[in-house]
Amino acid sequence: MGTYKAAFFSVSLAIVLLGLVWPKVGSCDTPETKEKSLLWKVSGKGIKTSYLYGTFHLVPKDQFSLPRKVTQKLEKSETVVFEVDLDSPKLSRMISKSMHMAKPIESLMTVQDYTLFAKFVRDSLERNMQTFRYIKPAFLGQLLLYPKLLGYNPESYDLALLNLAKKERKDIQSLETPEEQVALFEKTSLETQTSQLLQNIKQFDRQRKLMKGMLTLYQQEDIYSLYDLIKAQSGSEDSEDLLLNERNEKWMAPLLAMMQKSSSFVAVGAAHLPGEQGLIQLLRNQGYKVEPVLR
Template sequence: MTRTLLLLLSLVAGAARADCPPTPALPTAAQTASWAAAAPDRGPLWRISRGGHSSFLFGSLHIGKADWAYPGPALRRAWDETEVLAVELDPADIAPALAALPPPAPLPPGLARRVDAQARVACLPPGVLAAFPVMLQLSTLTLLEARRDGFDVGWGQDLMLLNRAKAEGRPVQSLETPQEQLAALEPTAAELPEVVDGALKQLQRGQMRTPLRKLADTWVRGDMKTLADYARWCGCADTPAERAWFKRLNDDRNLALAERITALHGAGQRLLVAVGALHMTGPQGLPKLLAAQGFTVEPVHPAK
């Protein structure tokens, strides 16, 4: 999931039937104060040091629950010790890129009917997703399904940090362009039927929620070993086409992300980098790539 999905979710109408994904309820002032005061650390956090100064690398989750949208003690200290927030993509850059996209190629009729049927299950207005690439459509349907378990993109950690940065006037650096993210998200023409079919089967069979819950629980604990095995238990990388698409979406972006983090840090900026936690896993994970570029990488949470 990417910040691109925020724009799509803004199109979602309120729930009209009892079986619709519930619309997230805004917390009360008392809840906000209580959750902010008692927030524990969630998600993996590293200190990365090179050239005489330190930055921080935070593995974020793009969805969350209402009480997760507040930083714990270690993340607050990382905020205080840095001066620039670096994220995959600033949502402010999304709308122009989406507006410039050519109309998506039509899906085969059978797949198109299945996407439309799933949009009706999610209580979306007819045709509201049609102008967007199919993987953004499916990602939006997945996020709506996650609402049934109390998750929402509005409570994601990176959005929480972005809102705080903009409220405080902290500079925000995007590590990618919208065009790069959209290109990574889309399967090739040969992969597309299999990848779309796999995602639709998970949605239609009600099999999307279990891996999403496991992902969230694993992220909260900072369990990097289980996160590294995500492709084995997500149900989203079971075929050669799905595995090729997932590798391009996740692993293949990491080298460019690491190079841009290195360049910003090397320019003397003390960064808090918030990038999706799955980019921290495996031999091409960001902590290993940054260590290979001369950074001292120290776990902060969970601490060794």
């Protein structure tokens, strides 16, 4: 994965591994009547027929599959829209600057916790802790834990779609600036990042099972059950507003402007689609028809 494109995932996956998207163990109560699809057709007065597609930013290589119905709709669209410009050198520079801190990681932990952390890095990840001492805890989660969860050569739906959009010479647009992406990360204190990183290490086996469960729901195209898992986490209200609801609301105006101008294929994280404040319902609230594309 190129340096510039990896920058986007450094933010997105750090957010996941901060514990902000890890649910508590428990059952979901999603009604069975909810439509199951990752791909949704958007139509109505004043806009060109467009599509929403929910991505899972990185998946194990052997679990990656891009359905033909998805590639067909992208090929028929004039504009392809992502959360952020995946080719942005500016985003890469900003994240590189943001991920470093002046004090070493051990200054944020007790001696006991740092010993546990260093042992995990050495024994489970086979890495030298000295390399990572001045990297913020959230980024350490992305750099150290995520490869262990998904394998060291995962595939990206976003990058696969970007490459196809380039091949088809589509107009490529983004919903957020590099500044907005980095700001999401900066809103979490170093102390909170440290606490959540340690929790993820202490519960690593459980985190692995939860990731497997999330991937299974994604492969089943069950975005509503996936959304319920995300909502079922501890302290989810603030993070849900920050990472999903506020961004969905902010995206509506530019999304509609793009759909009015040209037929658009919009690829964003799957958790942005369902829910009362998800993109599907927000579009329906404004009178647009949003329906699952089943084949």
